[in-house]
């Protein structure tokens with residue numbers, strides 16, 4: 001179990017939390033904002049451990065930390081602490097009301113927030129050290145859920161701490177934001193991410209690539225590396241550099257096939273690790289998003305080459321392919337391709353058939369043609 005002292009690469013965020021602690025005025029509600037996979041959830045768990053620990057230690061500098069051995073620390077480690085609750089939209093499946101259980105959860109709705117946060121927050125702490133609620137993906141909180149939560153955020157019952165984890169705090173209602181202490185998490189240092197990937201046995205060229213593509217998100221880098229996506233990305237980038245100007249239907253099929261396989265793998269992984277349901281459709285959109293991100297990086301890289309900024313290249317491990325693409329298009333065409341790729345990503349979220357999207361992606365990448373799908 002990690003302590004706040006062990007969190008690496010987030011000195012500002014941890015420093016902010018520490019200042020609160022040392023001043024003895026720990027806020028009751030936090031908003032941990034930042035990109036995915038940079039340690040927001042790990043830090044929330046470390047903070048929870050400190051708050052709930054039954055015999056916290058104080059070091060020479062006056063910093064406290066969870067002991068790691070008391071009953072509370074032990075239960076937290078076993079994911080079985082009665083006063084610690086992770087709140088996420090899939091909890092709807094465990095709701096008392098069958099109608100809620102049967103609903104497809106697009107957002108983090110009022111039913112989940114009432115049953116798994118507001119109601120239990122009002123009950124007394126089992127171990128007597130207060131309660132901690134960590135809300136994952138708070139960006140998805142519905143307006144109704146946020147309004148229902150306002151009073152609890154404003155004046156939580158004694159000993160209750162609520163941590164909202166989100167990507168973009170500006171997506172939340174100003175009333176929600178203003179009731180929380182904002183703690184910003186930035187990208188992790190590249191070297192740190194590369195080092196961690198190396199510890200996992202990822203080869204150095206591949207590690208550099210993921211650290212660079214995910215822009216310092218260790219969580220995402222690990223996930224993509226573990227998904228075995230690297231070989232696929234090599235094949236895709238090579239394919240792009242050889243794409244005939246008229247497009248290639250086979251290549252579009254390859255892209256669709258790989259994203260589908262990735263989505264399958266993610267559905268299985270989520271089932272095993274988080275005991276949650278991930279719909280295939282959502283997994284396909286996520287996998288497609290990752291694939292489009294890899295593709296877009298190729299054209300951004302080509303643009304960097306065209307403007308003499310080679311050091312910014314993400315696909316540095318396939319420089320030849322990147323240069324071939326840079327030599328084929330004018331910078332304005334590369335910019336056009338990038339623009340189109342981001343449009344395709346938005347289309348995927350609007351339930352457009354992935355096959356149509358991939359067909360168009362390939363035509364765009366082959367010819368820099370503007371399409372109106």
Ligand SMILES: [Zn+2]
Nearest residue numbers: 053067070073
């Ligand atoms: Zn402890």
